[in-house]
Amino acid sequence: MVAKAVWRPDIKELARIEGQKRPVESGHRLCAGCGAGIIIRQIAMAARKPLVWINATGCVEVATTIFPYTSWNIPWAHNAFENAAAVGSGVEAARKKLARVNRFDVDPDVELDYDVIVLGGDGGTYDIGLQAISGAFERRHKIMYVLYDNEAYMNTGIQRSGGTPFGARTTTTPVGKVIKGKPLFKKPIMDIMVAHGIPYAATVSPAYWNDALVKFRKGFEAEGPAFIHAFSTCPLGWGSAPEDTVKIMKLAVETCVFPLYEVVDGEYRLTGPSVSIAKNPDRKKPVEEYLKLQGRFRHMFKPENKWMIEKFQEWVDRQWETLLKRAGY
Amino acid sequence: MVVQKSVSQTMMALNGDEAVAWAVKQSNVDVVAAYPITPQTIIVERISEFVHNGEVDMEFIRVESEHSALSASWGAALAGARAFTATAANGLALMWEILYITASTRTPVVMAVVNRALSAPINIHNDHSDSMGARDSGWIQIYSEDAQEAYDNTIMAFRIAEEAMLPVMITLDGFTISHTLQNVSVLPDEVVSNFVGIRKIPRIKLPHIYGEKEIPLMLNPKYPISFGPLDLFDYYFEHKVQQNEAMKASVPIIEKVHREFAEISGRSYEPVHMIPYKTEDADVVLLGLSSTMSVVRKVVDELRSEGKRVGAIRLRVFRPFPADMIRKELSKISTVGILDRSLSFGAEGGPVFMEVRSALYSSSSKPTVYDYVYGLGGRDLPPKLIKKAFNELLEAREEPEKPVIKYLGVRE
Ligand SMILES: Cc1ncc(C[n+]2csc(CCOP(=O)(O)OP(=O)(O)O)c2C)c(N)n1
Ligand code: SF4
Ligand SMILES: [Mg+2]
Numbered sequence: 124m125v126a127k128a129v130w131r132p133d134i135k136e137l138a139r140i141e142g143q144k145r146p147v148e149s150g151h152r153l154c155a156g157c158g159a160g161i162i163i164r165q166i167a168m169a170a171r172k173p174l175v176w177i178n179a180t181g182c183v184e185v186a187t188t189i190f191p192y193t194s195w196n197i198p199w200a201h202n203a204f205e206n207a208a209a210v211g212s213g214v215e216a217a218r219k220k221l222a223r224v225n226r227f228d229v230d231p232d233v234e235l236d237y238d239v240i241v242l243g244g245d246g247g248t249y250d251i252g253l254q255a256i257s258g259a260f261e262r263r264h265k266i267m268y269v270l271y272d273n274e275a276y277m278n279t280g281i282q283r284s285g286g287t288p289f290g291a292r293t294t295t296t297p298v299g300k301v302i303k304g305k306p307l308f309k310k311p312i313m314d315i316m317v318a319h320g321i322p323y324a325a326t327v328s329p330a331y332w333n334d335a336l337v338k339f340r341k342g343f344e345a346e347g348p349a350f351i352h353a354f355s356t357c358p359l360g361w362g363s364a365p366e367d368t369v370k371i372m373k374l375a376v377e378t379c380v381f382p383l384y385e386v387v388d389g390e391y392r393l394t395g396p397s398v399s400i401a402k403n404p405d406r407k408k409p410v411e412e413y414l415k416l417q418g419r420f421r422h423m424f425k426p427e428n429k430w431m432i433e434k435f436q437e438w439v440d441r442q443w444e445t446l447l448k449r450a451g452y
Numbered sequence: 453m454v455v456q457k458s459v460s461q462t463m464m465a466l467n468g469d470e471a472v473a474w475a476v477k478q479s480n481v482d483v484v485a486a487y488p489i490t491p492q493t494i495i496v497e498r499i500s501e502f503v504h505n506g507e508v509d510m511e512f513i514r515v516e517s518e519h520s521a522l523s524a525s526w527g528a529a530l531a532g533a534r535a536f537t538a539t540a541a542n543g544l545a546l547m548w549e550i551l552y553i554t555a556s557t558r559t560p561v562v563m564a565v566v567n568r569a570l571s572a573p574i575n576i577h578n579d580h581s582d583s584m585g586a587r588d589s590g591w592i593q594i595y596s597e598d599a600q601e602a603y604d605n606t607i608m609a610f611r612i613a614e615e616a617m618l619p620v621m622i623t624l625d626g627f628t629i630s631h632t633l634q635n636v637s638v639l640p641d642e643v644v645s646n647f648v649g650i651r652k653i654p655r656i657k658l659p660h661i662y663g664e665k666e667i668p669l670m671l672n673p674k675y676p677i678s679f680g681p682l683d684l685f686d687y688y689f690e691h692k693v694q695q696n697e698a699m700k701a702s703v704p705i706i707e708k709v710h711r712e713f714a715e716i717s718g719r720s721y722e723p724v725h726m727i728p729y730k731t732e733d734a735d736v737v738l739l740g741l742s743s744t745m746s747v748v749r750k751v752v753d754e755l756r757s758e759g760k761r762v763g764a765i766r767l768r769v770f771r772p773f774p775a776d777m778i779r780k781e782l783s784k785i786s787t788v789g790i791l792d793r794s795l796s797f798g799a800e801g802g803p804v805f806m807e808v809r810s811a812l813y814s815s816s817s818k819p820t821v822y823d824y825v826y827g828l829g830g831r832d833l834p835p836k837l838i839k840k841a842f843n844e845l846l847e848a849r850e851e852p853e854k855p856v857i858k859y860l861g862v863r864e
Pocket of ligand 2: 152153154155156157158159182186273277278356357358359360
């Protein structure tokens with residue numbers, strides 16, 4: 124069950140909160156235009172309780188820490204690549220037990236009333252970390268797992284993942300003479316997570332900050348595990364201009380490449396611009412508009428590769444139709 | 453083991469796994485995260501019963517793998533809990549990555565390893581290939597001889613881990629100890645509870661952030677700390693050296709905890725790191741680990757009755773390795789046999805052999821050291837083979853022989 128009262132974030136209020144509890148200080152080494160930085164800030168802005176943040180190995184971990192420096196203003200822990208959800212399980216279990224026995228009630232230096240957030244990339248979520256997440260969700264730990272999906276292993280130099288889209292050029296799916304980019308489609312990660320029967324799952328495009336904040340808030344307030352799939356532009360890996368980051372985040376939604384929706388106790392509901400596209404299909408933009416801003420899809424625009432764009436479009440259409448049905452359209 | 457005095461303890465018929473579970477139940481453990489694997493399974497089952505019968509107040513996370521078992525234990529410990537896990541063989545191998553991370557982040561997780569042969573071929577019986585494979589991972593390793601010691605070591609492990617700020621692995625031989633009923637002296641709950649206390653969180657200073665304030669070393673929104681940052685060539689090396697220093701610094705802690713445990717239990721494992729048996733005047737000595745050594749002592753007695761001056765040393769603490777003690781203890785012995793229950797493929801001998809012989813190289817009197825690899829995959833080591841080893845060592849004393857590495861009880 125998710126709290127009924129819907130929070131309406133106010134931009135002034137957010138600016139105030141942000142000034143007070145910025146999770147990550149400036150000086151980190153995320154690339155200019157990296158979507159992950161926006162996601163981190165939105166998560167923290169949506170939080171009501173203090174946070175304990177568990178991070179999988181990947182760009183965020185590497186770019187926000189280097190001994191003896193850390194960008195984190197909040198308690199933060201990184202263990203390995205594939206086990207962030209398991210670590211989160213342990214933290215949550217410990218918190219529960221210690222709070223139950225009032226372990227630190229007499230210690231003014233310890234706070235136990237916090238939410239556990241686990242952040243992982245697409246590699247850490249679709250691929251190597253899937254089992255640990257599945258286990259944590261099955262066990263109903265009260266953690267919010269956020270996937271920042273930049274659609275490849277960026278930290279190690281842009282290798283494909285189960286989240287890399289069809290056609291995309293990565294260093295392990297290069298555009299060769301015979302095979303051009305990734306021949307496979309994205310794994311349906313939301314379906315997999317929703318299938319766990321978790322109380323809350325949602326997709327988020329940080330460009331729609333209002334929608335994103337409300338969903339992060341709902342995730343925190345879910346009575347059990349929550350999963351948020353956040354779209355995360357990666358200028359370096361996608362070959363896009365840093366200044367286009369937000370534009371790409373918007374186009375992903377407007378083309379239905381990345382529709383916005385939430386699944387509350389199994390009920391699908393479209394949100395944000397995806398609602399108006401559902402109501403007015405004319406507003407659905409062709410995928411080219413999204414693809415053309417990114418170098419990783421450039422080869423698809425060659426005349427001999429046009430079929431790739433068509434195939435991409437077909438896939439998007441099919442996914443969208445399925446979603447519309449689930450959401451009752 | 454020397455029983456110094458008797459305190460009021462309950463004699464219970466427990467197998468080794470149950471003895472460990474019982475110790476966990478009494479040790480104010482907050483979080484257990486574990487995954488079943490033979491021959492560790494009984495530990496997980498007993499703890500489940502304790503939890504489901506409301507006999508303990510702990511969070512038991514039935515994780516989906518050993519990798520997650522240790523990862524969750526790590527998270528729990530960082531969040532301020534006393535955390536325990538248990539595994540064997542393939543489970544330990546699956547944890548390998550996190551073994552190092554747990555030790556390198558100085559996280560005091562306690563783990564029982566019920567020694568079992570590593571695959572392949574898959575085999576559920578006892579040898580030491582699993583924990584020996586983890587010997588360089590930064591965990592303190594204490595090997596138990598019987599169920600009583602498994603119980604005692606588990607209780608002591610929590611104190612050692614938390615004071616040394618290092619994870620502790622206590623081991624017990626699969627089946628031989630884990631599934632064999634034994635009379636175990638179980639201490640009263642409150643005695644154990646007082647001995648281990650509630651997990652205390654160490655305090656540290658981070659002057660550039662928190663000034664002179666001593667802050668709790670845990671995941672805590674009041675005083676945020678970043679655990680597990682990227683650490684490249686400019687500090688990693690120093691951190692590794694510090695970690696090694698921490699291992700050395702754990703030696704007096706291990707000794708102190710054993711002394712204090714002897715006071716409450718009457719059971720002293722003096723001199724802690726290794727226990728010599730009839731070595732004072734011995735011509736030859738067999739040195740090994742765990743349950744095998746009780747049989748070796750029997751054989752020592754028999755051979756002594758035949759007038760042969762033989763002795764035995766049971767190594768308990770393999771990490772940190774008691775090199776000084778070994779040098780001292782073996783200084784007067786001319787010929788030493790090592791009982792290795794695992795192999796280091798391609799190396800000259802098993803892990804115990806390599807460590808002991810290396811320690812002896814800097815000793816002025818260099819005994820000749822032979823390695824007896826035995827018991828792989830649970831192969832029995834009957835007294836007659838131990839006798840054979842002793843007799844060979846006695847002969848080798850007169851005339852050193854080759855090869856240095858031998859297999860005991862293998863078909864030719
Ligand atoms: C067990 C293990 N395998 C491989 C790696 C190497 N590695 C580190 S980060 C990474 C990719 C991370 O990809 P993702 O989760 O998508 O995060 P991103 O870097 O894209 O933000 C890989 C392969 C590792 N650290 N651990
Ligand atoms: S490589 Fe991509 S994901 Fe990584 S920091 Fe740069 S923009 Fe962000
Ligand atoms: Mg990625």
